[in-house]
Amino acid sequence: MASISANSPPRRLADHSADYRMLLLAAMAIVAGTGGAIGAWVLLKLIALATNLFWYGRLSADSTDIVSDSIALIVIVPVAGGLIVGLMARFGSDKIRGHGIPEAIETILFGESRLSPKVALLKPISSAVSIGSGGPFGAEGPIIMTGGAIGSLFAQMFRLSAAERKTLLVAGATAGMTGIFGTPIAAVMLAVEVLLFEWKPRSFVPVVVAVLVSLAWRPLLIGGGPMFPFAAPTPPGSSAVAIAAGLGLATGVLAALLSVLLYAVEDGFHRLPVHWMWWPAIGAVGVALGGLVNVHVLGAGYGNIQALLDGNVAVRLVVALLVIKAAVWLVALGSGTSGGILAPLLIIGGAAGFLFGQVLPGDPGFWAMVGMAGIMSGAMRAPLTGALFAAELTNHMGALPETIAASATAYAVSVLMMRRSILTEKIARRGRHILQEYSIDALEFQQAGQLMTRDPATLPGDMTIGDAVRFFEQQAEHRSYPVVDPAERLVGLVSRTDALRWQIAKRSEGRLAEALSDASTQYAFPDTPCGQVADMMVESGVGRVPIVDHESRRVVGIISRQDLLKVRSGQKRVEKARSRGKRRPAIDNPRLR
Incomplete structure (x- = not known):
């Protein structure tokens, strides 16, 4: 079994290379x-290339909107795009289905953060085909999956x-x-609230580095400045925050x-008597019907977001945009095609905020921005991300009090009305429940000295085998006991297994301390974290x-598995037990006396 020298130096109980690993990452x-x-x-x-090819028959990568009055194109192009995506998912990788964020979460939590080269290649192509052919999606979900695949x-x-x-997956x-x-700050908060499932320097610092590096590249590759700038000021008075909470x-x-x-809708597709490869094409029929009613619901619709913020769109068109965009997005996403959720949510939330803004003080465009923050927070269960994203996206950082009010209220409503977010529900349907709550372990x-059983039973090292x-x-009474020398210093640990082995070998001579030859006994100090x-x-x-005591190496206590399990039950009791007045601390910490 195990033994240690009474004068051996303290074992290193923590990995002090963590700082180095953080810098490396x-x-x-x-x-x-x-x-x-x-x-x-x-x-x-x-x-842009797919949009130009599908709708205008030209080979160009210049950004363009979908504007067509051809009934044939509006019907045929979305269905063709859906068929292509279905074929790519069937014969390429089914990981490209959906909007990307649930798939990224599932890979992080259950796939050891390993994404394949197929995903890195096929996800952007399939998303480009889907959005370019009229799919009512944005680029954010696909880029989260694509960037994650690059990092992975x-x-x-x-x-x-x-x-x-x-x-590195989350960094990408x-x-x-x-x-x-x-939106660098919102991107970092998305990592914290949705993707990382931890708050540690090892992960936070590299994510910030990656975000800042991307931000530095952006003016050279895509362009600088906010994506949707608008001039509407914050409504005057102190009531704006309360109104924003109501909008939330x-x-x-x-x-x-x-x-x-x-x-x-997704359940409906699962009941269809056809292979899921055909679902995106079937869903695209609904997209085409929506496009026949209002062509502006096709594609990412970034122009619609800008129009809502600028406030230069008719109310009846906003109502049509809200209803039809929501309908075609639900049908298309439920069919399992490839695309994101942020842009549609921004349009739907922005349209709702714009409509409420008709009767609220201030510019309707401002309330459209607040509505965007609220619906993003409510759907994704990411209130800080939603608040910061809307403010950064429009360069209205001064509106943070209003966006956080809307985001927090929408988040609370979402928690009360839904068991899971729109992201984690998809994963839960695959039999994997994810709790998006952080708490202290x-x-x-707690330290070992607070939890240990003091003055435990020991065996003398000079006892015979x-x-x-x-x-x-x-x-x-226990499965194992510390073995000590005459000064009560730890020599090793002897277990029932050792005794059985000696009994089988018919070994009875010799001292116990001499039989414990392995120098790997695990031990801790009173200030060692229980984790x-x-x-x-x-x-x-x-x-x-x-x-053991730091100085004398005397055995002062022992911790068992049962002691550690009691900590969890104690934590649950602290969370649920309710009382009035002063009580003793739930943890008997000598330092608090």
Whole structure:
């Protein structure tokens, strides 16, 4: 079993290379950020190329809107695009289906952050075909998947852990989002609220590096400045924040309704007696019908967003845009085609805000921006991302109080009305529940001295092996015991397994301390975080860890698996138990006395 010298130096209980790894990942994030920015540029060019080919029959990568009065084109082009996407998904990779963010989350949490070269190649192409042929999507979901694939592929070239690959995957994804929209702060918050599932320097710093690198590339590749600038000022008076919160309430309800309808449509497609390869083409029929009513619902619709913010669009057209855009987006996305959700949500939320703005003080364009923040937050369960995204996208950072009010209210409504966000519901339907809540790990902020059983039973090192075997046969209450020298200093740990081995070997002579020859006994100090103690148990397979004094090396306590489990139950009790007045701290910390 295990033994240590009484005078041995303290074992290093923490990985002090974490700072080095953070710096290494930050350096690698420069490449991921560059790749994300270039990926954004390529995606935009592919969308423009597909749009020109499908609608105007010309080979050009210049950005253009879909404006057509040809009934034949409006009917045929979306269906053709849907058919192409279905074929690419069937014979290329089914990972290109959907809007990209749930697939990225699933890869992060369940796929060790490994994306294939197929995804990196096919996702932007399929999204360009889908959007260019009239699909009512934006480029943000595809670029998150594409940028993530670039970061993941780069990470797979090196010997990295799954957590480190995740960092570079998210770095590439957020760099791509920054390249498209020029919203670095919102991109970082998207990483924190939606993609990383942690808050650590190891992941946060590289993501920020990648985002800033992408932002530096953006003026050279795509162009500088806000994507949707507009001049509407913040309404005067102190009531704007309260009104924004009310608008957040409305957009939160709308976001919940959209999520319910989306998955109802998806369920409908699953009931069709045809292979899912044909679903995008079938969904494109609904897109074509919507295009016949209002051609402006086709494509990403960035021009519609700008028109809503500028306030130069008729109310009846906004109503049509709100209803028809929502309908065709739900049908197309429910069919499993390739495209994003941000641009449609911005249009739908912006249209709702614009309509409310007809009776609210100030410019309707300002309330369109607030509506965008609210619906994005309500749908994605990312309130800080929604608030910052709307403000950065329009260069209205002064409107942050209003956007955060709308985002927080919409978020609260979404939590009350929906079990999951529009993103995580898709993953849950595959049997994988994801909780988008962060909380403190009680094991990480408690120390071993607070949790240990003091003055534990020990065995003397000069005990004979025969006596030790008889002790485990007749008296032992635990599976293992610390072995100490005459000064109560730790020598090692003896277990019931050791006693059984000695019994089988009919070994009874010799001292216990001499039989423990392995020098790898896990031990901790009173100030060791309990999380590290739990890691020791996992690594060693031993369910009890001795706690020794820093100076004397005397055994002062012991921690078992059961002690660690009690921490979790105590944390649950603190969250749920309600009382009045003063009470003792839930954790008996001697330092608090």
